């Protein structure tokens with residue numbers, strides 16, 4: 273089935289599905305309403321004076337006019353009313369709704385979107401109380417999370433053994449006033465808050481015990497907490513929960529924060545907290561190829577060693593539209609739960625498509641990359657397009673494939689990926705490219721292109737090229753990526769001996 277959450281391209285389809293569902297349900301409700309109306313009208317025709325005493329009843333059936341009507345009604349009208357009552361109305365709509373259910377997001381999609389939300393909150397150190405109120409990245413949206421939304425977040429974090437995070441989201445849910453009609457909602461969807469106060473208390477105790485009793489196993493901790501909660505009387509539990517809920521948001525929030533020891537360079541980069549670079553310049557590049565004499569490219573230095581540059585305005589809006597037209601059938605995507613290799617943890621959440629054929633578009637882009645870098649691309653003209661999902665990211669990684677087991681020559685005979693070129697094809701919030709070792713954050717800007725080296729001049733891996741992509745906060749992240757293989761560059765790339773490395 274389709275994985276919606278791996279990209280914005282997939283997510284947009286859900287709107288259409290929901291619209292159709294709502295339409296069918298409306299028609300269904302209208303049909304039911306009509307039936308109800310008819311029933312009520314017929315009920316009216318059956319009204320007659322109440323006959324209380326035996327005497328009154330006898331009088332009634334002694335009147336031939338009344339008896340005649342009574343018999344005819346029961347004989348001729350009743351069966352038809354029975355048919356009306358039993359009539360299934362809206363069967364067509366019911367069927368259509370059932371069919372739409374098959375297109376509903378799967379559990380994988382649900383898990384992926386929960387992970388995405390979690391990732392946005394934790395990576396950027398956002399305040400979950402703000403998120404629940406619709407305040408994201410300093411922008412107030414006209415949408416708040418419902419109690420059930422908040423509880424889903426809490427349960428997800430609990431499932432991930434993030435007891436502090438679950439504690440906060442349970443508290444948000446419990447502090448919320450119930451929505452109007454909550455009684456009806458609960459009848460249909462189940463009691464939203466059933467058992468939630470106890471779960472909230474459980475998170476608190478679980479978190480404390482995990483921290484205070486590091487020698488206990490996961491299972492032992494859970495068993496002990498179960499015991500504590502079982503033996504607690506309800507008044508004491510109520511008191512405990514009420515005390516906690518009276519704390520202010522900042523106290524509760526502190527429980528859900530990512531532990532200091534777990535804040536990585538990727539997080540710091542995404543939060544834009546690396547020290548700012550100085551002594552870097554911008555200039556026109558008019559020398560890499562003769563064509564640049566006519567049309568120099570705007571170059572911004574990002575880092576000098578290893579060399580990283582950003583070219584400005586090197587892919588136009590209309591080229592980006594053309595790129596999107598070539599990618600209508602993107603693969604279902606990579607995600608935390610549906611990656612190419614199930615045994616690996618989440619690495620990237622995005623849909624991708626290789627542009628393999630040497631179309632005019634691909635050739636034009638390759639020529640541009642040659643202008644930017646001077647590299648030879650004839651041996652491997654393919655480009656890769658990616659569209660990320662909400663909260664989608666790319667874990668810190670290296671673009672080179674050389675490992676102890678994979679030798680350079682094995683990479684399609686092209687050598688390793690000596691440089692990478694990423695074209696940013698949309699504007700968005702979040703989604704920066706972070707160089708975790710170099711402590712650099714590069715914000716995507718539509719039309720720009722980032723170029724960096726993954727290998728030293730002697731073609732050995734340069735671990736300083738380790739990079740990641742921050743979660744998208746809002747927007748649709750489109751990129752076009754080109755990996756430049758080293759062997760075809762033998763005569764194109766200036767080669768210097770690597771400075772001697774300190775030996776261990």
Ligand SMILES: O=C(O)CCC(=O)C(=O)O
Pocket residue numbers: 666671694704705739740741751753
């Ligand atoms: O999208 C980006 O900014 C970088 C993508 C990337 O690192 C990759 O595809 O290998």
Ligand SMILES: [Fe+2]
Pocket residue numbers: 669670671692739
């Ligand atoms: Fe990469």
